[in-house]
Amino acid sequence: MLIPVAPQWETDVQGLKYANPETVEEACTLLRDHGEDAAILSGGQSLLPMLRQRVGSYDKVIDINGLPDLEYVRETDGEIRIGCLSRHVDVASSSVVEEHCPILADVAAEIGDVQVRNRGTFCGAVAHADPSGDPPVVATLLDATIVARNADEKRTLSGSSFYHGFYETDLSKDELVTEVRFPVLSAGEGAGFEKYEPTEGAYPVATVGAYLSLADDGRIENATLVTGALEAGPTPMDDAAEVLEDREPTDDVLTEAAEQLGEDTMPVDDFEGSAAFKTNISKKLAKDALQTALDRAENER
Amino acid sequence: MSTETKPSERVTVETTLNGTEVEQTVPAGTLLSAFLRNHEYLTGTHRGCETAKCGACTVLVDGDPVKSCNMLAAQVDGATVTTVEGLADGEDLHPVQQAFWDCHGSQCGYCTPGFVTNVVALLEDNPDPSVEEIRSHLTGNICRCTGYTKIIESVQEAAARMDGDGK
Numbered sequence: 001m002l003i004p005v006a007p008q009w010e011t012d013v014q015g016l017k018y019a020n021p022e023t024v025e026e027a028c029t030l031l032r033d034h035g036e037d038a039a040i041l042s043g044g045q046s047l048l049p050m051l052r053q054r055v056g057s058y059d060k061v062i063d064i065n066g067l068p069d070l071e072y073v074r075e076t077d078g079e080i081r082i083g084c085l086s087r088h089v090d091v092a093s094s095s096v097v098e099e100h101c102p103i104l105a106d107v108a109a110e111i112g113d114v115q116v117r118n119r120g121t122f123c124g125a126v127a128h129a130d131p132s133g134d135p136p137v138v139a140t141l142l143d144a145t146i147v148a149r150n151a152d153e154k155r156t157l158s159g160s161s162f163y164h165g166f167y168e169t170d171l172s173k174d175e176l177v178t179e180v181r182f183p184v185l186s187a188g189e190g191a192g193f194e195k196y197e198p199t200e201g202a203y204p205v206a207t208v209g210a211y212l213s214l215a216d217d218g219r220i221e222n223a224t225l226v227t228g229a230l231e232a233g234p235t236p237m238d239d240a241a242e243v244l245e246d247r248e249p250t251d252d253v254l255t256e257a258a259e260q261l262g263e264d265t266m267p268v269d270d271f272e273g274s275a276a277f278k279t280n281i282s283k284k285l286a287k288d289a290l291q292t293a294l295d296r297a298e299n300e301r
Numbered sequence: 302m303s304t305e306t307k308p309s310e311r312v313t314v315e316t317t318l319n320g321t322e323v324e325q326t327v328p329a330g331t332l333l334s335a336f337l338r339n340h341e342y343l344t345g346t347h348r349g350c351e352t353a354k355c356g357a358c359t360v361l362v363d364g365d366p367v368k369s370c371n372m373l374a375a376q377v378d379g380a381t382v383t384t385v386e387g388l389a390d391g392e393d394l395h396p397v398q399q400a401f402w403d404c405h406g407s408q409c410g411y412c413t414p415g416f417v418t419n420v421v422a423l424l425e426d427n428p429d430p431s432v433e434e435i436r437s438h439l440t441g442n443i444c445r446c447t448g449y450t451k452i453i454e455s456v457q458e459a460a461a462r463m464d465g466d467g468k
Contacts, residue, residue: 012328012330012331012332012335013330013332014330014372015310015330016310016328016373017308017309017310017329018309018312018329018373018375019306019307019308019309020331020375020378021306026306030306030308034308037306041373041376044371044372044373044376045353045371048332048352048353048370048371048372048373049352049371051330052351052352060308061308061329061373062308062388063373063375063376065376089365112441113356113440113441113442114366114419114422114438114440114441115356115359115366115368115371115441116353116365116368116371116441117421118365118366119365119367119371119372130314152357177456200437200440201440201441223370266450
């Protein structure tokens with residue numbers, strides 16, 4: 001058939017090598033042998049653009065979509081366990097998540113667009129550590145447990161100390177994240193997430209996650225606030241959280257914490273907005289996220 | 302495709318494409334959009350932004366809308382792929398295509414295959430979507446001509462004609 005076609009160089013990721021292991025062991029062996037220049041392909045929604053733009057030094061991909069039994073969202077031992085092949089759409093529509101940790105559904109349902117959510121994986125987004133990514137914020141906020149494997153061993157990493165700036169995490173290049181675990185939020189606990197995106201489906205310019213737990217007398221026992229997209233990844237805002245601790249969760253107290261968060265954040269001016277704009281929007285997001293966290297904590301009581 | 306235990310520069314892709322079994326060996330870096338257009342000559346799938354933002358290249362993989370510029374062809378090995386060419390029944394357009402035609406849901410037409418495939422998936426999940434649900438579902442598809450109004454009307458018309466039976 002004589003149909004003019006675009007030249008290969010225009011469409012292909014030239015020279016890319018591809019492997020599709022069938023077991024986790026095989027995948028880990030490949031990572032051990034090729035980890036320095038191999039990328040793990042799960043959903044691929046962030047990876048493919050990077051490969052095409054030659055960002056990073058990958059010339060191999062290890063496609064893990066054929067690994068068995070890693071697509072699940074379930075509750076086990078007081079934790080919500082998300083397998084590394086579960087897509088955002090699976091997390092967004094999970095009844096377990098809705099019941100025990102609805103903030104995960106809030107996050108997953110608003111990532112990108114429906115095409116992206118059908119492919120992109122939640123664990124992949126946690127591991128990828130995009131500074132504007134939403135799953136890293138919630139992994140930090142709720143101190144998720146990240147289960148990683150290499151050819152020799154399995155280890156668990158703490159979500160609250162997992163991120164170290166732009167695309168940097170505690171993971172080694174030979175490790176595969178097989179599961180991420182989030183705590184089941186019990187009575188008196190609640191979490192909320194808010195983001196500002198310039199257009200729907202775009203990467204957010206500012207995000208805030210808030211977690212609250214209430215004591216029996218209704219006062220705030222513990223609070224955590226984490227921002228995303230404003231700095232080089234998930235950023236715990238401890239001083240703002242401290243404002244809340246051991247106080248009545250009144251509107252004024254939530255506002256005070258949100259203002260503190262805005263004062264403490266250190267965004268930069270860029271094409272998406274001035275630092276002053278981002279500071280202001282982060283205050284509003286923090287207030288809304290705190291309100292959601294409080295409503296959920298009170299309703300669960 | 303047999304399992305590649307070593308990273309390989311060429312991959313064999315076996316897929317059910319618009320109801321037909323196809324098998325091709327292509328460079329591993331071949332994108333699904335390039336596979337469809339350059340290797341299978343199905344040029345109804347349009348390449349727009351090439352950065353996974355515009356949705357013109359949307360196809361259905363196992364029934365789910367995905368952007369074919371943002372997947373490797375190797376990833377559809379063993380899967381079922383439906384492109385805009387696979388929607389019509391012979392000479393009869395799919396009700397979504399017919400509704401886009403009748404309601405002027407397309408102007409220049411470049412984005413239309415992506416919209417149509419995405420809408421087919423929407424109406425399968427949700428036979429009677431609200432305007433808000435339609436808009437939300439279509440955020441990943443960009444149209445620079447219509448202003449979307451006619452597209453929304455097309456979706457509503459298609460939903461009414463399909464009357465909830467998915468056909």
